[in-house]
Ligand SMILES: Nc1ncnc2c1ncn2[C@@H]1O[C@H](COP(=O)(O)OP(=O)(O)O)[C@@H](O)[C@H]1O
């Protein structure tokens with residue numbers, strides 16, 4: 001079976017900005033694949049090239065083994081011939097048309113037979129729970145329902161590939177979570193390939209079979225959500241996925257000391273054999289992977305916050321701050337108290353290497 005999408009050296013340049021830089025990627029049929037990265041990293045541009053709204057400055061794009069775009073051959077299949085379903089962040093519904101007509105309209109443009117238009121429209125409305133609202137106008141409906149119209153419209157064209165660009169960003173958190181499941185259910189039912197663009201790592205983790213993490217137009221890592229979480233390719237990826245602590249350290253006599261908190265004693269953990277003595281390092285750890293223990297490096301509790309079932313601690317080792325999160329049942333340290341910490345799974349990064357700034 002040929003891949004749903006194949007991108008070879010795909011590049012897009014806007015003036016002096018390389019929005020997408022030599023992207024190579026294969027997405028299999030039926031996969032749910034996410035593009036994840038901070039705002040401005042090139043996700044939408046990549047999606048628009050896949051959809052056919054943007055030409056490629058370099059590279060080629062195939063779908064189902066068929067050439068869709070090639071900069072070398074100056075070949076571009078127009079968007080309407082690609083038959084991809086598309087849903088964007090803004091609720092792109094036509095206000096002067098009923099829900100039914102919003103969904104049926106693209107099928108009319110395609111000049112499908114009347115009975116097929118009716119069949120497909122009704123099927124898509126049913127799949128998105130909009131049958132009751134069919135004769136209503138979009139502005140009478142909630143944001144979630146409006147976004148369902150957009151989904152129904154995309155489903156009705158019976159696409160092999162569904163392109164979704166931050167489709168849930170304008171919805172409130174509860175609805176967002178619910179609609180994630182709805183998108184997955186639609187995919188299970190119809191079997192299309194999903195390409196899902198988001199800057200929300202939790203959303204990408206929850207939805208994806210595989211995902212890629214992008215920074216400034218360059219792919220940092222491709223893999224399953226857990227692989228990327230557990231085995232990040234670099235400091236940027238580590239910091240973009242999940243919560244992270246970075247702690248400046250020094251190695252002395254085969255022991256790890258916090259740089260600025262030497263008096264608190266050594267940090268437990270393995271020291272990599274290949275450390276470069278000319279580089280200053282940070283150790284990195286997830287706040288959930290640091291335990292309160294009877295021994296280990298000494299720290300002081302400076303803030304303690306209840307986040308539902310999780311207790312979030314801000315601690316200080318000397319003058320270095322770090323966060324620790326523990327389930328409420330396992331949390332013991334009190335505000336102002338001195339405690340001891342044990343670290344699980346330390347990663348080591350060059351202190352100068354960039355982290356992702358999350359907003
Ligand atoms: N039409 C355009 N003209 C000029 N620059 C653009 C255009 N579209 C996107 N860019 C630039 O390309 C980069 C990637 O943008 P975009 O793909 O929209 O990022 P994302 O979707 O990840 O937030 C950004 O630096 C953006 O400013």
Ligand SMILES: [Mg+2]
Nearest residue numbers: 040043044045
């Ligand atoms: Mg975007």
